Amino acid sequence: MLRFLVAESEPPEARESRRESVGRSSGETYLDTLLSLAPGARCDRIKPADAGAGLPAGASLAGYDGVFLTGSPLHLYKETPKTRRTVEFMRAVFASGIxxxxxxxGLQVATVAAGGTVRPNVRGYEAGFARRITLTEHGRSHPLLAGRPAAYDAPAVHTDEVETLPEGALLLAGNRVTAVQAAEIRFDAGVFWGVQYHPELGLDEVAGALLRQTDSLLDAGLARSQGEVEAYADQVDALHREPRRRDLAWRLGLDEQVTNAAKRLTELRNFIEALGRERGARQR
Incomplete structure (x- = not known):
């Protein structure tokens, strides 16, 4: 039985806002997604950004097969108690070798923990979906992206991006808006696979994120009114409910890499399968 640890770095106010919007926090979404991909796995959730947070009683990092870092509104280029606690947790994960x-x-946290840098998006707000993510030479042969085509779209909502990857990291994918869309980072005793987008999100949660960030979308010039944001989010949510509606997919410019849940979850499935292979090798 695989054992997973989900590290939810959303601060409490963001956690509650998300629950009000879509009914679950980022960590709770991860738990549901992981159990759908690995039925029977044991999953624990912690909140490393929170003061006094720690592992479950009696647990240690060495007892887990894999650690998952969620999305978060934290800005990793700002030194605050919340970002400091989150980065320190990630350094402990690297040191553990898990x-x-x-x-x-999550990608940004790992980047900073390993010595790279993060900054505000310089080419604009990537909201709703990251378009035409393209594999690098490393990405075409990396197991994280096995099954992805040479170019694909994915759910994405972020205002920050990786500026410089840590020394020795592999750039696996990027697009016109965000140079680092997927990467492998090796630091200390550990290895991290990460993406700037959100394979774990259903389209209902993408719609909820757009509505929560209406003011930011207006400020960025991506919509001219609240009504435009709501209309777009309504279409995304409708496609969640009826993923085979070709008219909605056409209007939104999406294909099966987003509308098909199995394809959308590619990176998470690949990582879990890699954990399973590693566990099997240890037991032989």
């Missing part, structure tokens, strides 16, 4: 995976802010 493989880890992260999406969006």
């Amino acid at each position: 493989p880890s995976f992260g999406s969006c802010a």
Whole structure:
């Protein structure tokens, strides 16, 4: 039985806002997604950004097969108690040698923990979906992206990005807006696979994220009114409910890499399969 640790770095106020919007925090979404991919796995959730947070009683990092870092509104280029606690946790994960995976802010946390840098997006707000993510030479042969085509779209909502990867990291994918869309980072005793986008999110949660960030979308010039944001989010949510609606997919410019849940979850499935292979090798 695989054992997973989900590290939810959303601060409490963001956690509650997300629950009000879509009914679950980022960590709770991860738990549901992981159990759908690995039925029977044992999953624990911790909140490393929170003061006084720690592992479950009696647990140690060595007892887990993999660690998962969620998205978060934390800005990793700002030194605050919350970012400091989160980065210190990630350094402990690297030191433990336990493989880890992260999406969006998870990639940024791992980058900073290993000596890289993060900054505000310089080419604009990537909201709703990251378009035409393209594999690098390393990405075309890396197991994290096995099954992805040469170019694909994915759910994404972020205002920050990786500026410089740590020394020795592998750039696996990027697009016109965000140069680092997927990467492998090796630091200390550990290895991290991460993406800037959100394979764990259903389209209902993408719609909820757009609505929560309406003011930011207006400020960025991506919409001219609250009504435009709501109309777009309604279409995304409708496609979640009816993923085979070709008219909605056409209007939104999406294909099966996003609308098909199995394809959308590619990176998480690949990481879990890699953990299973590693566990099997240890037991032989």
